[in-house]
Amino acid sequence: MTAETDARIARLLHHRKAGLAMGEPVVPPISVATTFHLPQTQGAAHYYGRAGQPTWDAVEAQLAILEAAEVVAFPSGMAAITAALVCCLKAGARVMIPSDGYYVTRLLGRDVLQVYGVDVVQIPTHEMETADFTGFQVIYIETPSNPGLDTVDIAAIAARAHAAGARVIVDNTTMTPLLQRPLDLGADLVVAADTKAPAGHSDALFGHVAGRDTTLMAKVGDWRRLSGSVPGPFEAYLVHRGLETLEVRLSRMCASAAIIAERLASHPEVRGLRYPGLPGDPSHKAVGGQMANGGFLIGFELTDAATAETFLARCPLIEQATSFGGVHTAAERRARWGDDVAEGFIRISVGIEPVAVLWQSIESALQA
Numbered sequence: 001m002t003a004e005t006d007a008r009i010a011r012l013l014h015h016r017k018a019g020l021a022m023g024e025p026v027v028p029p030i031s032v033a034t035t036f037h038l039p040q041t042q043g044a045a046h047y048y049g050r051a052g053q054p055t056w057d058a059v060e061a062q063l064a065i066l067e068a069a070e071v072v073a074f075p076s077g078m079a080a081i082t083a084a085l086v087c088c089l090k091a092g093a094r095v096m097i098p099s100d101g102y103y104v105t106r107l108l109g110r111d112v113l114q115v116y117g118v119d120v121v122q123i124p125t126h127e128m129e130t131a132d133f134t135g136f137q138v139i140y141i142e143t144p145s146n147p148g149l150d151t152v153d154i155a156a157i158a159a160r161a162h163a164a165g166a167r168v169i170v171d172n173t174t175m176t177p178l179l180q181r182p183l184d185l186g187a188d189l190v191v192a193a194d195t196k197a198p199a200g201h202s203d204a205l206f207g208h209v210a211g212r213d214t215t216l217m218a219k220v221g222d223w224r225r226l227s228g229s230v231p232g233p234f235e236a237y238l239v240h241r242g243l244e245t246l247e248v249r250l251s252r253m254c255a256s257a258a259i260i261a262e263r264l265a266s267h268p269e270v271r272g273l274r275y276p277g278l279p280g281d282p283s284h285k286a287v288g289g290q291m292a293n294g295g296f297l298i299g300f301e302l303t304d305a306a307t308a309e310t311f312l313a314r315c316p317l318i319e320q321a322t323s324f325g326g327v328h329t330a331a332e333r334r335a336r337w338g339d340d341v342a343e344g345f346i347r348i349s350v351g352i353e354p355v356a357v358l359w360q361s362i363e364s365a366l367q368a
């Protein structure tokens with residue numbers, strides 16, 4: 001982590017301090033109020049729960065520190081993605097999305113945006129760097145992409161997109177603002193599923209949009225209020241708590257992933273290993289540049305679907321679950337969701353288990 005990131009983490013941990021009066025709680029209260037004392041309509045911090053409330057404020061303040069931007073919180077990653085796209089598009093507009101990115105984003109494009117007259121063009125992540133952006137209003141990227149872990153140069157995309165008159169939205173879920181900062185590289189909006197590593201315990205759905213264009217962010221805030229796509233106060237509290245330990249969890253997860261990826265790469269049963277942190281990986285060029293490290297996600301192939309399923313079932317320290325970024329190591333065969341990957345392709349999200357026992361369990365399951 002850079003000194004700047006260290007400073008942000010420290011500020012995040014103490015962000016409530018300056019505003020606390022004697023005897024007030026150190027952690028933010030879970031505020032469940034939908035209505036607020038309002039003898040007149042002007043001048044109150046809050047007036048109605050759909051428009052804003054104190055527990056959202058607390059988590060948005062933390063995320064604003066990490067992103068160095070304005071932040072609007074949403075009830076899920078998809079709610080944030082929807083908000084960002086709706087606020088940058090209208091009927092007749094054209095958006096480029098990754099054909100190898102998060103599959104629900106592709107379904108949103110096909111089954112919702114397209115229906116409302118938006119032209120949705122899908123391109124593989126590795127082709128975006130050279131794709132022609134003429135005529136597009138939005139270039140939407142996911143780097144590293146989920147689940148293939150391909151990367152694109154965010155600064156290069158932003159420069160070319162802006163020259164073509166398009167905005168850039170980056171899904172930063174696989175990295176979090178601690179490992180990658182798309183807004184610093186010229187992106188107009190960041191979207192993220194805080195359901196993953198930020199919440200970190202597989203018990204809260206949450207998302208956010210971050211941006212530095214005040215007018216655009218006001219539109220995102222209006223979208224939340226008008227559409228009613230609002231986070232719950234309990235989830236906001238859980239994400240606030242999760243963010244306080246994000247850096248320590250990520251340190252363990254990424255360090256373990258680097259070790260496990262290296263060992264998997266030289267294992268005779270494993271093919272097609274993808275981990276951006278490994279020097280031979282096609283995405284390695286992004287590490288040390290836009291990516292602080294290789295992250296905590298690894299992709300690899302076993303012979304076929306049955307071999308992959310047997311491995312997953314036999315490994316005692318792998319939770320067979322979808323999603324990633326939690327404290328428990330989790331993995332699944334992505335082809336079961338229709339991702340464009342080999343039948344035996346497994347995406348593993350490395351958790352916080354001590355790495356020696358974790359590797360032991362993976363190795364013995366591979367041998368079996």
Ligand SMILES: *Cc1c(COP(=O)(O)O)cnc(C)c1O
Nearest residue numbers: 076077078102146173193195206
């Ligand atoms: C999980 C995920 C999402 C969606 O997040 P939800 O909170 O499940 O709606 C979006 N993008 C990526 C890259 C994800 O992994």
